[in-house]
Amino acid sequence: MRARPDLIEHLPRLRRYARALTGEAAxxxxxxxxxxxxxxxxxxxxQPGTDLRAWLFTLxxxxxxxxxxxxxxxxxxxxxxxxxxxxxxxxxxxGARDIHAALARLPEPQREVMLLVGLEQFSYDEAARILxxxxxxxxxxxxxxxxxxxxxxxxxxxxxxKVVK
Amino acid sequence: MTDRxxxxxxxxxxxxxxxxxxxxxxxxxxxxxxxxxxxxQAWASQNQSLxxxxxxxxxxxxxxxxxxxxxxxxxxxxxxxxxxxxAFVASGLVGYGIGLVSxxxxxxxxxxxxxxxxxxxxxxxxxxxxxxxxxxEVEAAHxxxxxxxxxxxxxxxxxxxxxxxxxxxxxxxxxxxxxxGPVAQFMYQDGIGRRVTLYVRRAxxxxxxxxxxxxxxxxxxxxxxxxxxxxxxxxxxxxxxxxPADIRKLAGAAYTQLVGxxxxx
Numbered sequence: 001m002r003a004r005p006d007l008i009e010h011l012p013r014l015r016r017y018a019r020a021l022t023g024e025a026a027x028x029x030x031x032x033x034x035x036x037x038x039x040x041x042x043x044x045x046x047q048p049g050t051d052l053r054a055w056l057f058t059l060x061x062x063x064x065x066x067x068x069x070x071x072x073x074x075x076x077x078x079x080x081x082x083x084x085x086x087x088x089x090x091x092x093x094x095g096a097r098d099i100h101a102a103l104a105r106l107p108e109p110q111r112e113v114m115l116l117v118g119l120e121q122f123s124y125d126e127a128a129r130i131l132x133x134x135x136x137x138x139x140x141x142x143x144x145x146x147x148x149x150x151x152x153x154x155x156x157x158x159x160x161x162k163v164v165k
Numbered sequence: 166m167t168d169r170x171x172x173x174x175x176x177x178x179x180x181x182x183x184x185x186x187x188x189x190x191x192x193x194x195x196x197x198x199x200x201x202x203x204x205x206q207a208w209a210s211q212n213q214s215l216x217x218x219x220x221x222x223x224x225x226x227x228x229x230x231x232x233x234x235x236x237x238x239x240x241x242x243x244x245x246x247x248x249x250x251x252a253f254v255a256s257g258l259v260g261y262g263i264g265l266v267s268x269x270x271x272x273x274x275x276x277x278x279x280x281x282x283x284x285x286x287x288x289x290x291x292x293x294x295x296x297x298x299x300x301x302e303v304e305a306a307h308x309x310x311x312x313x314x315x316x317x318x319x320x321x322x323x324x325x326x327x328x329x330x331x332x333x334x335x336x337x338x339x340x341x342x343x344x345x346g347p348v349a350q351f352m353y354q355d356g357i358g359r360r361v362t363l364y365v366r367r368a369x370x371x372x373x374x375x376x377x378x379x380x381x382x383x384x385x386x387x388x389x390x391x392x393x394x395x396x397x398x399x400x401x402x403x404x405x406x407x408x409p410a411d412i413r414k415l416a417g418a419a420y421t422q423l424v425g426x427x428x429x430x
Contacts (some may be wrong), residue, residue: 008227008292009233015231016222020215030230036234099214117180118212119219124182139173146176150207 005043005052007036013120014056020115021064023104031067035060054122058130061112067109102152110145113138169243170194175201179208222298232288235341273294281394283384285343286364289350290389292358293339294406301337301352311338315349319367321399326363326419332356333415360387361405361415368398381420385409392416396423 004099014035018028038059039046046055103111109131116127124142128135170191177183178191195202291298303311316323318340319324325335333353341348341364348366384391390412393402401423403416 008232011227011231011235012223012225015227016219020219020220029231033234036231037237040234098216099211113213114217119215121180124177124180133362139176142176143172146208146211147204149211150204153211154207159205165168 005046005048006047007039007052007056010056011055012062017115017120018060020103020119021111023100031060031063033042034063038063052125054126054130056122057116061130061132064108064112098153102149104154106145106148110141110148113141114145116151117142132150137149170198170201176208179205224302226302226339227292227343229285229288232292234377238290256398261352281366282364282366282400283391283402285348285366286362286393287339287391287404289311289364289386289388290391290404291346293350294352294362294404300360302339304337307337308335315365317338318347319349319365320347321367323349323365324423326422328353328361328415328418330400330419331415333361336360359407360403361403361412363419364400364402364404367398367401370384383409383413383414388416394420409426 011032014032015028018031018035022028022031038096039056042059046052058103068109082153092156103114112131116122117124122130122136124135128138131138174183174187174191174194178188178195183191195205303314303414305311312323312325315338325338328334332355334355336352336354338349338351341350343366346367348364351363352360352363354360381392381394384393389406390409391402391404392412392415393400393418395401401419403412403419405412405415415426
C-alpha cells in the first residue's frame, strides 16, 4: 500500500508560478488544472521520497511548452535562437515597477528560468531538472533574462550581451 | 586576494547559494567593481519585484474546482487498479477530509446522498483550518466589516454565530468560490487551538424551492465531523475535527442563532 500524496498543499505555489508565467489569471488556473490532472494520471510514476513539488513543476513546464508550441509556427524554434534583440518599437522604457510587462517580453525559456529561480527559489540544479536542460543552459538563460530585464526596467536599449567568464 | 569572480558567482550571490567563504570573496569583488555591484543590485531588486507582484497569489482563496481537481481519484484505466489500492492517509498539512472523494464512501453514506455543498464545506475546512499564517482573510478584530463584506458578497444578511459559551471564539472569515457562487466561511478557535468552520452558501437560483428541509444531518469523513442543515435557500455546514458530541453542541447553538435569520427572517 502506498500513501497517496496530497497535492493541495502545492496548489498556492503552482498558481503563483502559473500566474507569473502566463500573465493571465484564467489561463494560469487552466494550466494548474491541467497539471493536476496529469499528475493524478501519472502519480504512480512519481518516486516517493523525491521532491513532489519539483515533479509537479516539471509537469507544468511540459504542458506549458506544449501550449506555446501549439500556438507557434512549426519552423520557429523555442531555444536560444529566438533570443534576438527586440525591435525598437517594443523597447520604449518601462516603468521601473512594470515587472509584468517586462516578464511578458522575455522569451518563454528565459522567463521560466527567471521565475523558477527568482520567484520559486529552486536551486539551479533543480531548475535544470525541471526544465530538462543542462545546468549551463540554466545559467546562460538566467543571465540573459536578468540582463534583458534590467535593461527593460531601466529603459535601456538591449545590446548584445558580453558574458563575463 | 580575490579569485576572479565570474558571472555565475554573481547570480549565485543574488540567489544566496554561495558558500560563506565564496560569498565573502564575491562581496570583496563587488566592493572593487561598481559596475558588477550595480548589476547585482538590479538583479536582487528584480527578485524582490517578482515577490511583490506575485506573492499575493499565495493568499488567494483556492478556487474550489482546483481543490477538487487536486483530490480527484485517478480514473484512467491503466492506473485504475493501482489507484484503487492506494491508501488515503493524513499527510502533512491537509490530509484529512479527502475521504469525501475517496473510496471510503463504501463505509459512509454514498456521496450522491450528501449535499454537494457539504463536501465542499469539508474540503474547505481541510484546506484552511491548518493554516498558521493566513487561516482567514479578514480577522475577527474587524468582525463588523467581515460580516458586512461576506453578507454583501453572498447576497444576504449573514450573521456569525457566537460560540463563546462553548469556548470557541471567532477567528475571522474568508470568501470562497462555490459552484453556485460566493460562499462564506467563518472560522472559530478554542483555547487549545482546535478549529471549527462554518460554511454558508446560497443555493443557485431556481434550486431554492427544493430545499425546504431544516433537519439536522451529520456525516463523518476521515475525522472531519460535518453537521449541516438547509434553511430555505441557504445551506450551512459546521466542520471540525473534534468530538461529535462537541460539534453537535456547536451546531445546535449555530442552528438556534441562525435559523430564520438569513434571508431576512
